[in-house]
Structures are given as structure tokens and as C-alpha cells.
């Protein structure tokens with residue numbers, strides 16, 4: 317379960333920054349040959365800065381901040397080119413605006429491109445005929461407006477697709493696919509920054525009996541109520557997933573076994589005392605702290621084994637996987 321693939325965002329920024337540097341390079345060389353030092357210096361700066369962004373993203377995988385830097389750089393170079401070469405360079409506004417909407421969140425891109433239109437308009441106010449200026453204002457605003465609508469709609473659709481792909485429709489907890497992604501990310505992150513992290517696997521006790529006695533719809537309501545109790549108890553940075561029918565997983569970043577077992581005990585006790593649908597619902601839990609070198613599935617498997625030990629100990633119980641089990645017995649806390 318090794319994560320080696322780059323995200324789409326990384327590939328996009330890597331490609332765009334390299335392509336940008338390679339496209340400006342011939343202009344830089346031409347201007348150097350012609351002795352057009354000022355613009356050549358600006359072009360060389362743009363090439364070097366884009367290459368720096370390329371290497372930074374390639375090596376670190378940081379895309380959000382580097383996208384902002386890239387868009388800021390494009391706008392700066394655009395404005396400076398217009399300052400040095402005049403209105404004839406205005407056509408660069410259009411690709412620079414589209415890159416902003418392509419890489420950034422729509423509202424941030426709107427703010428940056430809007431500001432750029434204002435700066436360019438005020439620079440050219442006295443230099444070009446009013447009709448020419450009016451033409452630029454209209455075409456740039458239309459480009460910005462359509463790009464914004466397109467980017468905003470894309471963002472909404474992506475968010476909706478992401479919800480559909482990663483959320484359990486009944487409870488709203490993350491689904492199994494999201495859990496698998498999270499396990500990959502967590503292990504990958506732990507290889508870079510080895511902070512303790514723990515996993516709690518919890519399973520409703522005798523749920524079949526509950527379903528058989530009260531009906532499937534009532535069973536569904538219990539699943540939703542249990543999800544709410546867990547969501548209210550865990551931190552915002554913790555992640556809850558519905559792993560199977562009546563099985564849930566909580567992954568707690570930056571949490572060692574002792575804190576995770578305290579949380580698990582709180583969950584057990586909160587649910588056991590909640591009187592859901594007028595009944596006592598109980599859960600059994602298995603807890604495992606991530607151990608260096610294991611895969612996400614091995615980590616989950618250890619928590620699963622611990623959870624089954626809890627079931628065999630009579631249910632409404634928690635068991636801990638790992639070396640420190642004795643020191644962490646509930647009576648010890």
C-alpha cells in the first residue's frame with residue numbers, strides 16, 4: 317500500500333510551469349540577441365521563476381501555494397510587459413487570466429484578475445484611444461466573467477462528485493473508498509513526518525438481532541444516531557468512515573495509543589448510555605496505533621483483530637492491539 321503517484325494538480329502545475337518557461341525562453345533569447353536588455357531581463361526572470369516553481373512542485377508536491385505564486389508571477393510579468401512595451405502587449409492578458417481561473421479557486425482568481433484589469437486600465441488610460449481602452453475593458457471583463465462562471469460551475473460539480481464518491485449516503489460518514497484513500501495518505505504522511513496516529517474500529521453489537529426485532533428502518537436510524545454521537549465526540553481533524561454495514565473506523569492523526577483508547581472508551585460509554593430508539597445499543601472496539609513499516613491494511617487488520625477480541629470478551633468492550641496492551645488496560649486509567 318505505497319503511495320507513489322502524483323496528484324492531477326501536481327502534474328498540471330508541473331506541466332504548466334515547464335511549458336510557460338519553455339515558451340518564454342525563445343523571447344528571452346531573441347531580446348538578448350537584439351540587445352533589448354530591459355525586456356530580456358524581465359523574460360529571463362520569468363523563465364527562471366517558472367523553472368523554480370517547476371522544481372519546487374516536483375520535489376515537494378506543494379500545489380496550492382505554488383499555484384498562487386505562479387498566477388501572481390504571470391500577472392506581474394504581464395503588467396511589467398505592458399509598462400515596458402505598451403498596449404500592443406495586452407493580448408497576454410487573456411492567457412494569464414485563464415491560467416488564474418484554471419489554477420485558483422474562482423473567487424480568488426476573480427479578485428486577482430479584476431485587480432489586474434484595474435491596474436492595466438489605469439496604466440493605459442492616457443496612452444491609448446478611448447475606444448481602444450473601452451474595447452479592452454469590455455473584452456477583458458467578458459473573459460473574466462465567463463471564466464469565472466465556468467470555473468465556479470466546475471468547482472461545484474467536482475464537490476458534488478467528490479461527495480457522491482466518498483460519502484456514505486445513509487450516515488454522511490466517509491465511505492470505504494474514502495477510508496482506503498485516507499489509509500494511503502496517512503501512511504505516506506507518516507513516512508515523511510512520523511507522528512503517532514491511531515485507528516479505532518468499532519462495530520455495533522448484535523445489530524442483526526436489533527434489525528430483526530425493530531425493522532431495517534429503525535436499524536438505519538440507529539446507524540445515523542451512532543454516527544452523530546461519534547461525530548460530536550471526535551475532533552474536527554479526526555476522520556470517521558463507515559467501513560461496512562454496522563462497522564465504523566475513526567482515524568486520529570497525531571494521537572498515540574493511550575489518548576486513542578481514552579477516546580474509544582468515551583465513545584463506548586456515550587453510545588451505551590444514549591438510549592437510542594428507547595433501547596440500549598452497545599459497541600465493541602479495537603484500537604491500534606500505526607507501527608513503522610506496516611501497510612494501511614495491516615494497521616486496519618490489527619484493529620480488526622482487537623475488535624474481535626472485544627466481541628469475544630462479551631461485547632460492549634474495547635481491546636487494544638500492540639505491545640503496550642497491559643499498561644493501557646482500562647482499569648489503569
Ligand SMILES: Nc1nc2c(ncn2[C@@H]2O[C@H](COP(=O)(O)OP(=O)(O)OP(=O)(O)O)[C@@H](O)[C@H]2O)c(=O)[nH]1
Pocket residue numbers: 486519520521522523524525527531532533534535536539560561562627631
Ligand atoms: N438497518 C441496517 N442494517 C444493516 C445495514 N448494513 C448491515 N446491516 C445489518 O447489520 C447486521 C450485521 O449482523 P452481524 O454481522 O451478524 O453482526 P451482529 O448481529 O451485529 O453481531 P456481532 O457483530 O457479532 O455483535 C445484519 O443484520 C445486516 O443486515 C444497514 O445499512 N442498515
